[in-house]
């Protein structure tokens with residue numbers, strides 16, 4: 161069977177990273193920007209490794225030049241997501257790519273994204289919420305105006321704060337100022353850790369940034385005490401198996417190559433709250449349907465397992481109670 165039509169909750173996506181390649185190519189043509197080098201002959205995104213992926217990602221982002229482009233991007237992304245049964249999605253959005261960290265410009269970009277999100281909610285039955293995201297490899301100083309943008313716009317559409325980008329740049333504590341600002345404003349927190357940096361990066365992220373969710377977090381599997389700590393603290397992991405296998409994320413000091421070696425099953429068996437997401441689906445050749453199908457094939461997950469997965473994700477979602485109730489109904493009706 162295929163899980164395409166089953167309703168799904170997805171917490172870990174990057175808005176620009178969900179951009180269909182054809183959409184980015186179209187924008188590049190309209191604006192006469194030559195980014196032909198970032199595509200393979202078959203039209204998919206082309207890159208060698210994780211750092212090159214970040215470069216290609218940023219090159220793709222150069223085509224997104226104003227609020228109207230982000231309106232169109234959000235619309236294109238949500239159409240794709242809805243076609244895979246997603247009824248609730250959270251996505252990382254970055255003021256660094258939307259107005260260069262200026263709050264006034266950021267508000268205009270957000271309004272455009274929210275208009276597209278409202279239309280998709282009405283027309284497609286998918287709710288989108290945004291999580292303002294620090295780009296780690298831009299450095300700790302750049303994280304402060306990002307946190308200001310987050311705090312100033314925390315509300316209906318913006319529901320949380322987090323950090324993505326190059327995990328091996330600096331240590332989590334270097335970004336504590338920005339996370340403290342967001343926490344003091346009442347924002348729930350997430351941070352990428354343990355995709356490349358192993359258990360110590362996960363442990364420091366929990367200790368120094370006091371997050372509610374961890375993006376990936378799979379490196380925790382190397383340390384059973386840390387796994388126990390995660391279980392006891394109730395922190396939820398945003399696991400992205402397809403992304404991890406595609407990029408060969410670091411587990412036990414080597415690159416993850418096969419779905420069967422992915423630690424999601426062991427983490428779940430240990431009692432960790434796991435959720436499943438696509439991260440940057442067209443970059444990694446995946447969709448939520450593929451993720452569900454591969455988990456069913458690899459670990460024999462059943463419809464019941466996927467229902468639990470959806471509920472865990474909805475419980476951990478950063479949205480308000482009304483949205484949570486609406487999404488719960490959408491999950492029940494199938």
Ligand SMILES: [Zn+2]
Nearest residue numbers: 324352375439
């Ligand atoms: Zn990510």
